[in-house]
Amino acid sequence: MDRIEICTKKEFADPKGRRLESAALEDLGIRLDSARTIKAFSISGGLSEKQLERIAREAFSDPFTQEVSVNAPLAERFQFDFLLEVAFKPGVTDNEARTAQESIENFRGKKFKGTVRTSAQYLLSGISGTEAERIAAELIANRLIECWRIWPYEKWKESKPCLEIKEAKSAEKPKVEEFDLNAGERELGLLSTARCLALSAGEIKAFAAYLKKPEVLAERKKRGLGEKATDAELECFAQTQSEHCRHKVFRAGIKYREKNLEHRIDGLLKTFIRGATEKIRMNAGKKDFCVSVFEDNAGIISFDEGWNIAFKVETHNSPSALDPYGGALTGIVGVNRDVMGAGIGAMPIFNTDVLCFGPPSKKSGDIPKGTLHPKRIFRGVRKGIEDGGNQSGIPTINGSIFFDESFSVRPLVFCGTAGIMPAEIRGKKSHEKRARSGDKIVMIGGRIGKDGIHGATFSSMQLDEASPVSAVQIGAPIVQKRALDLLLEARDLGLYDSVTDNGAGGLSSSVGEMALQSGGALLELEKAPLKYPGLQPWEILLSEAQERMTLSVPPSKLEKFLDLCKRRGVEATVLGEFTKSGKLEAKYGKKTILFLGLDFLHDGLPKLELEAEFAPAPEEPEGNIAIPDFGSELKAILSDLNVCSRHWVVRQYDHEVLGMSVIKPLEGAANDGPSDAAVIKPLADSWKGLVVSNGINPCIGESDSYWMAANAIDEAVRNAVATGADPEKIALLDNFCWPDPKFNQLKNPEGKKHLGKLVRASRACFDFSTVFGMPFISGKDSLAGDRAVEGKRYSIKPTLLISALGKIEDVRKAVSMDAKRAGYLVFVLGATRDEMQGSVFLQKHGSQKGIMPKVNAEKALALYKALHKAAVEGIVESAHDCSQGGLAVALAESAFAGGLGMKVSLEKLPREGALGDAQALFSESASRILVTVKTENREKFESMLSGNDFGCIGETTVEQFLEIRGFNGDSILKENISELKKEWMKTLDW
Amino acid sequence: MKIRALVLTGEGINCDYETALAFSRAGASAQRMHINDLIESPKQLEAFHALAIPGGFSFGDDLGAGKAFANKIVHAVGKEGKLFDSIVNFIEEGKPVIGICNGFQIFVKSGLLPALGGKYGEQQVSIFYNDSGRFENRWVKLKAPESNSILLRGIGQLEVPCRHGEGKFIADNNMLSKLWEKKLVCLQYADSEGKPTMSFPENPNGSMNAIAGICNEKGNVLGLMPHPEAFLFATNHPQWAREKPDTWNGQGLKIFENAVKYVRENYR
Structure with a gap:
């Protein structure tokens, strides 16, 4: 094995080293004198020293900024106290090694049969041995996928060792149990x-x-x-029956008990979610924009006569808990594939990511065993989203981050993607696809390894050193980008009949699903391209290795298709053919290892029967909390983790690639105000746009998930409408993340209650979406939000994410959230009530009490329609949703984003019931929007809004102050907007 | 006359759609072509009047942004010879060529820019990690100092987004003075008053002399880190809703219009 090493020249700052220095100090309190990094490539394949030298200099490095060595340690040239070397375990995706391998081939102009693996050295100074170990274990490497060694300088100097890099291999012979x-x-x-x-x-x-x-x-x-069942059959059967694939809970019959009332629900999905969509579509008649819902990998709606949009949001919670970077990255590229495989294939045009973490300031000692620190999870997930989106060229345009103690045991990572596709391609409806008997099963993209087999349940302890790691996966965005480019090209050439992605269950699921279209399939597993030898046939069938799509290619087009793949550098393999045998059949060589009826596989088992119960928690209003100083109260809320600016995160996501951006995540006079929703203009020759937003508020889910769901729907919708979406053209997606709702006396005594909450939330989905007339087009659930650690059971808060995808007729009518000019009138739309439960304000004061925010869907809808009309008229200068932190936060954000002051008085605030100044400013009542309007448009605006709750509470000012007068007319708050902004910016300014 | 612009794709380039759109909105007929197809038959280039390598993450920025793609361009040999030679010919003919973001990094690392003294293939400057150590997506103001660039004619200032983690332009002092002398520095990051600046975030990466883009001696090759193709519509600007624009075209379009105009005037 030869070794090329590369490092940044001494005269340049080493960016990775510097990042490590600051992270060590910030996250671990360890002060490094210096950290430098060296990248190493271990290469087998018999290249001469001279060849290696040229490759290192010309193909691998930048002669300007880097120096290289071949088979000689660069570390010699530096002083350090400890040398840490980190490498991926065998079998883990090593993207840089793949690029290096290809670069050798491109450089030499011929195939390179050797192998390349990378590792990284860190030269650390000014710390102790234990600190070096902490930096390795807690900051740089993840035991599940990486191994490392640390040498003190004196020891290293003796023989100048480096980490031995092992290649993945397995001596096992293929066998079938x-x-x-x-x-x-x-x-x-x-x-x-x-x-x-x-x-x-x-x-x-x-x-x-x-x-x-x-x-x-x-x-x-x-x-x-x-x-007897073969291992492949057993595994395949288990996969198709899994909660992940079958949604057993959402299909189950439920005996629901609330107080003394009891009734049966015939499936949550059918009754409340699909049920809502069916009712809405029926009522919409000709205005129905759903094209394909709850059928495919993603929901598909029509955008205009010529184009459709596919949208899907997935969760990737467990993988992100184990390896935050890889988990989030594969979450992104995974949901991208859902859209690539929707209908005959859509081109992804945006990502949206909603994240729930534990508090990053949590003490290390308070973290349950086997759990990564919330800050590490946050950093890793953020980086995964950056690489997943940026490298794929898909803009990350919307999202949300929510912090709560309960997510310390289990982060939630929601990854969403929308794609665009012509409504018709080559004279066929693009949302329809059909594998035909006789079509070849062709797999494209990545190769198969043990990745993701049995997901997280495989513990690394069962593996020996050279065993390929299976529990955690790293994505390869570039491999997938190549596959995407190819797929769209082949789609437009009509080279395949059907397509789907390989996600959970791998080939067993993708081929199993497509087999339903043709009536059967025969897989030849020994033909599958493997990352390394030694996979068992059942592993090939079940592997969840990333970046793979399965296509059905007619024999007449096979040659052309395979040729195109070759020219695009995309690996494609024929793995059998689709049949009409009624069976899913798999062979390994001549031996049949799986032979199961499709009808049995997909519909063979009776539904679950579950029990649910719900007891409403009594609500009591929080008495008056004395607020000595409204100004410092507001500042504390602005700097709260759940309110503060996310600019540090947003700026590292490319949110503009593809050039469609209209309303960005950050807007305003200094491009830093928090937008309510994103707007894009997907077509070159049309001003029609898409609006995307989300709603999530787990705070009140414990009390009554019905109102949690109602608020999430309302929040998503009002964000979209505030930014310009037409309330008659909004589609919704639901993502439930819940503690286990399957009752078990011993293992899950709380199960009935969790299911009761799930029923309540689902019922709200029906109630509110039907009144709003906004159909659910896709959804997903993850019902394993619990963990037992050392005998203690931890559960996440029941969480529902609602994503909204709206349309706007002309993006030039979109409305941003920042105040535009001085002298404009400030309106509040929607009534404020004393609804403080779960508010940021009460949480800061440590109170669980308060009335829950309720939603009046009819009133909200009327208000949203009126506001939209005014926006189309062009008389809404800014609109900002009132949500976490209440009206005070909305006022402050709108003011400082516009670089303007505001002078308002609570007297004219639209309200219901008794309200003190604190409630007026910090209550989190739903369906409220803060709007500014030119004085000359006042009458017009008011007449368009008439019949709704609204009030003009003040105006924008040149003076740089937010000034608020209370109900008795006294000034209760006067703060400089740049001070307020500073508080808001600082918390997550890492 | 039909003006044909070639926009390269593949291997992780990802701004090809909007770059092609930029050319077609400027009046050209734009074609996206996979790099492998061009390698197979580099002579195809001769049929085009303009060439773009758009932004993206070719090869995932592994081995340094643009490096692996540059390596591919430099060494690729097709049936009709070396791709690199065809590109050099194209440049030598004086046709407009633009490299944006990853395209600029590829130009620099493959020695296509600045290529002083006609030394194609020699890397004369470099683009390094941002001083901030991270990827940044933010809008910047650019000043266009007097330069040879034909693509920046009539442009004094420009606002466009930056979206990169490796955008810091570096060169040794000797090279820097040559670039200035020969009027090859054609874009600089500027402050709110339009003056070149070294301060963050107006200069988002710490580029020497605030350099955001350079051209070759002939002025027909432009390489720049920011993304003019992401500002084809006024609504792309982060503040369009504050100041209702006079035109719904974006400022970035002008660069592509200049390319088309130049071709129209010089290659009939």
């Missing part, structure tokens, strides 16, 4: 646990019964199979 499923309940339970199947004994018994059916058995015998 068979399992007798005619066993007792206990044995079946053990089997399920041992193989991480997550199947109940009942489910396995149903499987056994299927295999024994005479007609099934007869056919199986012809193929050398019998009553």
Whole structure:
């Protein structure tokens, strides 16, 4: 093995080293005198020293800023106390190594048969050995995917060692195990646990019964199979029955009890979510814009006569808990693939990411065992989103970050993507696809490794040193970008009939789903391209290795398709063909290893029956909290983690690539005000636009998830409407992240209550979406928000994310949130009530009390329609939603984003019920929007809004102060806007 | 006459759609072409009047931004010979060529820019990590000092977004003075008064002499870090809603219009 090393020349600052220095100080309190980094490439393949020298200088490095060495340690040229070297474990995706390999090929103009792996050295000075170990373990490397060694300088000097880089290999011969499923309940339970199947004994018994059916058995015998299930069959069956694929809870029959009332719900999805969409579509008649909902990888709506939009939001919580960077990165590129595989294929045009973390200031000692620090998770996830979006050339235009103690055990990472596609391609409707019998099964993109097999349940302890790591995956955005470019080209040439992505369940799911279109499929697994040898056939079938799409290619177009793939540098492999046998069949060589009926696989099992209960928590208003100084109160709220500026995060995401941006995440006189929603103009020759926003508020979910859901829907919608979306053209997506709702006396005694909350939230989805007339077009649930650590059970707060995708007829009518000019009138739309429960204000004062914010959907809708009309008229100068922190925060943000002051009085504030100054300013009542209007447009605006709750509370000023008079007419707050902005900016200014 | 602009794609280039749109809005007929197709037959270049390497993350910025793509361009050999030679010919013919962001990094690292003394293939300057150590997406003001660039004719100032992690222009002093002498410095980061600045964030990466873009001696090749193709519509500007614009075209379009105009005037 040869070794090329590269480092930044001494005269240049080493950017990675500097970043490490500041992170060590900030996150661990360790002060490094200096840190420098060296990148190493371990290369096998018999290149001569001279060749390596040229490659290092000409192909791998920048002669201006870097120096190189071949088979000689660069560290010699530096002084340091400790040398830390970190490398990926065998089998982990190493993107830089892949690029290096290709660069060798491009440089030499021929195929390079050797291998390249990378590692990184850190030369650390001014710290102790324990501190070096902490930096390695807590800041740089992740045990699950990386290994490292640390040498003190004196020790290193003796022999100048480096980390031994191992190649992934496995000595195992391919074999197929068979399992007798005619066993007792206990044995079946053990089997399920041992193989991480997550199947109940009942489910396995149903499987056994299927295999024994005479007609099934007869056919199986012809193929050398019998009553026993092969490992591939068992795994494939478990995968199709998994919560992830089947949404058993959302399909389950539910016995619901609230006080003394009891009734049955025939499936949450059917009753409340799809039920809502069906009702809305029926009512909409010709105005219905849904094209394909709850059918495909993503929901598809029409954008205009010629174009459709596909939108999907996924969660990637467990992977992000284990490896925040890789988890978030694969979350992004994964949901991108959902859109790439929606219909016949859409081109992703934006990402949106909503994140829930524990507080970053949490003490290290308070972190449950086996959990990463919230700050580390935050940093890693943010970086994963940056690389996932930026490298793929998809702008990250919207998102939200929510901090709460309960997410310390389990972060939530919601990744969303929308894509655009012509409504018709080559004379066919693009949202329809159909694999045909005789079509070839072609897999494109990445190769197959043990990645993601059984996801997180595989612990790294079971593996020996050279075993490929399976639990955690790193994405390769560039491999996927190539596949995307190719896919769109092949789509427009009509080279395939159908497509879907490889996500959960790998080939077993993608081919299994597409087989439903043709009526069957036959897979030839030995043909699959592998990352390294030694995969078992069932592993090839189930692997969740990233960057892969499965296509059905007609034989007549196969040659052309494969040729195109070759020219684009995209690996493509024929893995069998689609049939009409009614079976999903897989072979390894000549041996059949899987032979299952499609009808059984996809519809073979009875629904779950679950129990739910709900008892409303009593609400009591919070008495008056004495506020000695409204100014410092507001500053404290502005600097709160859940209110403060996200500029540090937003600026590192490319939110403008593709050139469609109209309203950006940061807007205003100094480009730093917080937008309510993003607006893009996706078509070159049309001013029509898309508006994207979200709503999430887990704070009140514990009390009553019905109102949590209502508020999330209202928040998403009002953000969209405030920015210009037409309330008659908004689609919604739901993402539930919940503690386990399946009751179990021993393991999950709270299950009924969790399910009760899920029922309440789903019911709200129905109630509010139907009144708003905004259909759900796609959704996803993740119902495993619990963790047991050392005998203690931790659960996340029940959380519902609502994403809204709206349309705007002309983006030139979009409205930004910043105050524009002095002398404009300041209006508040929507009534303020004493609804303080879960508010930032009460949380700061440590109170759980207060009335929950309620939503009146009819009133809200009327208000939103009126506001939209005014916006279309062009008389809304700015609009900003009142949400976390209440009216005071909205006033401050709108003022300082515009670089203007505001003088307002609470007297004219539209309100319901008794209200003190504190409630007026900090209550978080729903459906309120802060608007500024030119004086000359006052009458027009007021007449357009008539019939709704609204009031003119003041005006914008040149003087740089936010001044507020209370109900009795006294000035209760006067603060310089730049001071307020400073407070708002500082908290997450890392 | 139909003016044909070639916009390269592939390997992680990702601003190809909007760059092609920029050319077509400027009146050219723009074609996106995969780099591998051009490598296969570099002679295709001769049919075009303008060439762009757009922004993106070619090869994921592994080995340094633009490096791996530059390596590919420099060494690729197709049926009709070396791609690099065809590109050099194209440049020598004086046709407009633009490299934006990743394209600029590729130009610099493959020795296509500035290529003083006709030394194509020799890397004479470099682009390094931002001083902030991180990727930044923010709008900047640019000043266009008097230069040879044909693409910046009639442009004094320009506002456009920057979106990069490696955008710090560096060169040794000797080279810097040559660049100034020969009028190759054609864009600089400027403060609110339009003066070149070294202060963050107006200069988002710490570029020497606040350099945001340079051209070659002939003036037909322009490389710049910021993204003019991301400002084709007035609504792209982060403050368009504050100051309703006079025109719904964005300022970035002018650069592409200059390219088309130059071709129209010189290559009939």
